[in-house]
Amino acid sequence: MFDMKTFAKVTVWGLIMVGLAGVGCDSNSGNSHEHPHDKARPGTYPSDYPDRIVVTWEQDPATSFSVTWRTDSTVSRTRALIAPASPAPKFHRNADTLAASTTTVQNPEENAPAANFHSITFDDLEPDSLYAYKVGYEGHWSEWFHMRTATEQTNQPFSFLYVGDAQNGIYSHWSRAIRQAYKEEPNAKFIVHAGDLINHKNRVTEWSEWSQAGGWIQGSIPNVAVPGNHEYLDYRVDDPQPELSIYWKPQFTLPTNGPKGLEETAYYIDYQNIRLIALNSNVQIEKQTQWLKKVLAKSDERWVIVTHHHPIYSSGEGRDNPDIRKQWQPLYEKHHVNLVLQGHDHTYARGMTRNTSRGSNTVDPSSGTVYVNSVSGAKMYSLKDNFWKGMGGVLQRSAENTQLYQVIHVRRDTLKYRAYTVTGQLYDAFDLVQQPDHRKTRMIDRTPDVQTRRHDNTIRY
Numbered sequence: 011m012f013d014m015k016t017f018a019k020v021t022v023w024g025l026i027m028v029g030l031a032g033v034g035c036d037s038n039s040g041n042s043h044e045h046p047h048d049k050a051r052p053g054t055y056p057s058d059y060p061d062r063i064v065v066t067w068e069q070d071p072a073t074s075f076s077v078t079w080r081t082d083s084t085v086s087r088t089r090a091l092i093a094p095a096s097p098a099p100k101f102h103r104n105a106d107t108l109a110a111s112t113t114t115v116q117n118p119e120e121n122a123p124a125a126n127f128h129s130i131t132f133d134d135l136e137p138d139s140l141y142a143y144k145v146g147y148e149g150h151w152s153e154w155f156h157m158r159t160a161t162e163q164t165n166q167p168f169s170f171l172y173v174g175d176a177q178n179g180i181y182s183h184w185s186r187a188i189r190q191a192y193k194e195e196p197n198a199k200f201i202v203h204a205g206d207l208i209n210h211k212n213r214v215t216e217w218s219e220w221s222q223a224g225g226w227i228q229g230s231i232p233n234v235a236v237p238g239n240h241e242y243l244d245y246r247v248d249d250p251q252p253e254l255s256i257y258w259k260p261q262f263t264l265p266t267n268g269p270k271g272l273e274e275t276a277y278y279i280d281y282q283n284i285r286l287i288a289l290n291s292n293v294q295i296e297k298q299t300q301w302l303k304k305v306l307a308k309s310d311e312r313w314v315i316v317t318h319h320h321p322i323y324s325s326g327e328g329r330d331n332p333d334i335r336k337q338w339q340p341l342y343e344k345h346h347v348n349l350v351l352q353g354h355d356h357t358y359a360r361g362m363t364r365n366t367s368r369g370s371n372t373v374d375p376s377s378g379t380v381y382v383n384s385v386s387g388a389k390m391y392s393l394k395d396n397f398w399k400g401m402g403g404v405l406q407r408s409a410e411n412t413q414l415y416q417v418i419h420v421r422r423d424t425l426k427y428r429a430y431t432v433t434g435q436l437y438d439a440f441d442l443v444q445q446p447d448h449r450k451t452r453m454i455d456r457t458p459d460v461q462t463r464r465h466d467n468t469i470r471y
């Protein structure tokens with residue numbers, strides 16, 4: 011029972027503790043002593059424990075994977091352990107130990123402490139095998155994460171997730187997108203992040219929000235990310251030449267097989283029977299066009315999926331990317347790219363290129379490359395009616411004011427695309443069925459009978 015005597019003791023001790031805390035605060039209250047640690051959410055700044063543990067691929071997903079993590083700058087020598095996963099808890103007796111590479115990032119824009127980012131690529135792994143790994147050093151280890159390599163049986167079915175801009179309300183709102191996506195498809199083999207993961211490229215608080223929202227999911231399912239304009243923007247009025255976020259390359263260990271100078275921002279990954287091409291729609295478009303031509307010409311995979319941030323068909327007034335539409339869209343159609351996964355417009359839009367055949371005005375949106383713009387974070391824009399038409403597109407499904415995530419199932423002959431609201435409601439669906447011709451597909455539209463979500467029939471933004 012909670013009696014008055016206890017209450018008095020608690021109150022007295024409470025007052026003493028508040029008083030002590032107050033003394034502590036007062037001693038630090040001068041601006042000259044103010045430190046960002048005082049205001050930020052716990053975990054924003056690095057400590058001597060590993061955090062922001064992110065799994066990616068730099069090399070072949072069947073035989074390798076990469077991991078990146080952060081500590082404070084006092085920790086320079088960290089390691090990663092890897093072992094075949096086993097139900098027996100002493101599986102770590104079979105672990106190999108690898109020394110990590112370390113990069114120190116000093117953020118010139120914020121009063122933030124330096125951070126060390128550590129990375130490792132595990133290679134020579136067995137295909138289709140479950141591994142356990144952990145990172146850190148004596149007394150400062152992460153938990154063991156499980157990670158499965160891809161199979162070499164290329165037509166084995168699998169699924170993956172795709173999300174548009176996280177960017178705003180990352181911890182408060184994007185968390186529900188990434189977590190609901192995981193609940194929907196816990197066995198997804200990777201997550202495509204189509205740019206604008208954060209709002210300010212070098213803001214440590216936003217990158218920490220991104221890591222904390224995704225948490226251990228990001229250490230368990232490989233992340234395939236492309237930079238958006240916000241990974242290039244810092245909003246400093248005197249910014250002479252936009253440059254990539256100082257955190258991008260230290261935070262992700264991505265392939266370097268793209269055009270020179272665009273390493274880890276433009277690349278491709280072959281996962282079982284798909285070729286996944288990631289492009290950097292912010293810079294050096296022409297250089298990537300030349301590279302893309304070669305990569306597409308040599309793609310024998312049954313499915314080709316492309317991701318970049320800026321859409322081929324924008325969703326709203328004053329938002330148009332004619333350069334990439336002119337340079338990349340004809341290549342997608344020519345090489346029968348199946349899906350183009352994009353972000354940037356903070357709305358949902360899915361459709362195709364108007365494929366009117368020569369001399370006829372027939373519109374057959376039943377086959378061809380499918381383009382999607384989506385959004386997973388909290389910032390919402392408006393759609394402009396008929397906005398795709400003027401650019402040569404045919405819109406098939408759209409939404410405003412809706413956080414979404416997408417689940418894509420890939421089989422030998424069929425690709426099943428499903429978009430869900432973050433409350434878990436199926437919002438858009440279609441299947442692509444391959445035809446005898448190389449990679450050509452027939453679309454089966456399975457849009458559910460759910461009203462199109464617009465600003466005027468949802469909660470005011």
Ligand SMILES: [Fe+2]
Pocket residue numbers: 175177206238240354355356
């Ligand atoms: Fe955005």
Ligand SMILES: [Fe+2]
Pocket residue numbers: 206238239240319353354355
């Ligand atoms: Fe953007």
